[in-house]
Amino acid sequence: MSEESVERVRVAAEAARVASRRLALLPRAEKDAALLAMADAVEQASERVVAANADDVRRGEEAGTRANLLDRLRLTPERVSAVAQALRDLAALPDPIGEVVRGSTLANGLQITQVRVPMGVVGMIYEARPNVTVDAAGLGLKSGNAMILRGGSAAASTNAALVDVLRGTLAERGLPADAVQLLEGGRDDVRALVTARGLVDLVIPRGGADLIQTVVTTATVPVIETGIGNxxxxxxxxxxxxxxxxxxxxxxxxxxxxxxxxxxxxxxxxxxxxxxxxxxxxxxxxxxxxxxxxxxxxxxxxxxxxxxxxxxxxxxxxxxxxxxxxxxxxxxxxxxxxxxxxxxxxxxxxxxxxxxxxxxxxxxxxxxxxxxxxxxxxTDGGEFGFGAEIGISTQKLHARGPMALQELTSTKWIVQGDGQVRA
Structure with a gap:
């Protein structure tokens, strides 16, 4: 991979790490207000987004892209409204951060509690589905994670327009715009992202079998595999x-x-x-x-x-x-x-x-x-009542099936004592 791609990913990941620390401390009310503002901004930018999408669709048609793939790529005003509504639905869901998973008081008086915390910096690699851009950004914000997005080149214009709207909304609310970033380089950027161990906490590929297999076999960053649907x-x-x-x-x-x-x-x-x-x-x-x-x-x-x-x-x-x-x-x-x-x-x-x-x-x-x-x-996060999903995992570790807010969290143990020492 090129040095330029490695450097581009390093800069993005370091900025995302700073943003993630701020997100991890946000109360639910502030996150939900930002999600609602993002929804309004996306809907207000519908004409701009649909025009950018029309450029992507035109290029796809000229390249002979199959009709089913063009359907995934295409955004209409109605689909833009549906994308915005998904953010509003997400705002209505419980905040997973700080949720107590389990806990107990030991015989020696130590109180131990396992709570949900954000993953940190999440890389999302996906193909020509621009709705994923907004879903991933929204799920990342609600779960306290900074998202580095690498969408398919077929949706480049649409993704750029959407991310510009989302980043602008965050900045207007005094939140870190770098909580949502878009990598626009080629395959070297993908390789740099999936091998940025220590900078990126998790990578999620979403797309065809070739994309998923490439990420799974080359990544040094932990991966949640979203498999194909036969x-x-x-x-x-x-x-x-x-x-x-x-x-x-x-x-x-x-x-x-x-x-x-x-x-x-x-x-x-x-x-x-x-x-x-x-x-x-x-x-x-x-x-x-x-x-x-x-x-x-x-x-x-x-x-x-x-x-x-x-x-x-x-x-x-x-x-x-x-x-x-x-x-x-x-x-x-x-x-x-x-x-x-x-x-x-x-x-x-x-x-x-x-x-x-x-x-x-x-x-x-x-x-x-x-x-x-x-x-x-x-089989869908929305249909299951999870809100927008980030993908459907077909692996068996950590997350399986539709992945939403809880699947974008890790946990930490909090141990509280009053002077206990181990004998």
């Missing part, structure tokens, strides 16, 4: 088939470009003949390309759905588009084995009226979120 819906032999059809279609088509959209549909052979023609017709009507196994092919033809033969690559793919891998399985065991083989430990859903089958699925599926009779689209 998400399955399994329709059991005991499923309510009308419910199953609604869940499968919603999981795939509600917003196909996001990580909690279903990528594969598995159907128990006992209900395949009745279920598949109906669900494939509905999926086909929504424009979904079906990657199906041999047993699915006949039903797809009857339903008039676009079809091609499924491959191992399809089963393993996070399509992020109107594409879905569909297969028939002989048993619950086979469904669990398939998901274990191809799943990404993100979200998995079973549709069944058999409580025993549901219990087995929940117990045996290793994923951050396991659902029973619900759309996979509910």
């Amino acid at each position: 998400v399955h819906v399994y329709v059991d032999a005991a499923a309510d088939l009308d419910m199953a059809r609604a869940i499968a279609v919603n999981s795939k088509t509600h917003r196909p470009s996001v990580c909690n959209a279903a990528e594969s549909l598995l159907v128990h052979e006992a209900v395949a003949e009745e279920f598949l023609p109906k669900v494939l017709a509905e999926l086909g009507g929504a424009g979904v390309l079906v990657h199906g196994d041999e047993r699915t092919a006949t039903f797809a033809e009857q339903a008039g759905a676009a079809y091609d033969a499924v491959t191992d690559e399809d089963w393993a793919a996070e399509h992020l588009a109107l594409e879905m891998s569909v297969g028939v399985v002989p048993s619950l065991d086979a469904a669990i084995e398939h998901i274990t083989t191809y799943g990404s430990q993100h979200t998995e859903s079973i549709v069944t009226e058999d409580r025993s089958a549901a219990r087995r699925f929940v117990a045996e599926i290793d994923a951050a979120v396991v659902m029973v009779n619900a759309s996979t689209r509910f």
Whole structure:
């Protein structure tokens, strides 16, 4: 990596460290007031932000960017308002800092208490999703962390406009603007950020498999891994088939470009003949390309759905588009084995009226979120009531599933005595 990138990250991280010390001491009322001011400022700057975003979208179209990725990138006035509302929702949430996790009084009279504290300086690396810029800044402020943001180049103009608004609002309120910083260099800046051990306390990558793998394998800073979403819906032999059809279609088509959209549909052979023609017709009507196994092919033809033969690559793919891998399985065991083989430990859903089958699925599926009779689209910090999320962790250490305020904290032990010494 270049010396310029190392120096740029060093300067940013040192400024962030100073800002983080100030944030850690802020009372909730001051943080919430700043979040509300940031929300108002973002909404007031909507015309400016949408114009900057239009430049990014135009460049993406000229570069041949896929439609689903352009959808992630695009901001409309309505989406800007939704981003601002997320900040207001965040202000309404409890402040995690200072929360007592556990505590006790020992036999010798020492009082020990474990409390939540900020991480400090958090690096956020993400792709063309400008809403993440505002979500990360807001979550960082509420949890007392300074954020160094490195968004994808595809959203460069939008991110610059948003960060300028956020920093300006902080400064106007007498808070450190360096609590939110944007790195605008290339890949060397990313390498410098993820190897800035001692300057940066935590790095969170959010994006495609290549981005996440690069960060995880090169970082010397601790990483919380937000994995890809190769998400399955399994329709059991005991499923309510009308419910199953609604869940499968919603999981795939509600917003196909996001990580909690279903990528594969598995159907128990006992209900395949009745279920598949109906669900494939509905999926086909929504424009979904079906990657199906041999047993699915006949039903797809009857339903008039676009079809091609499924491959191992399809089963393993996070399509992020109107594409879905569909297969028939002989048993619950086979469904669990398939998901274990191809799943990404993100979200998995079973549709069944058999409580025993549901219990087995929940117990045996290793994923951050396991659902029973619900759309996979509910794996989301906002839907879980956490406010804006910073990502969905698929790892098992510290944080798993939708990550919000508590997952951006560490803890410290406070020990209070009156002169005790150890014998």
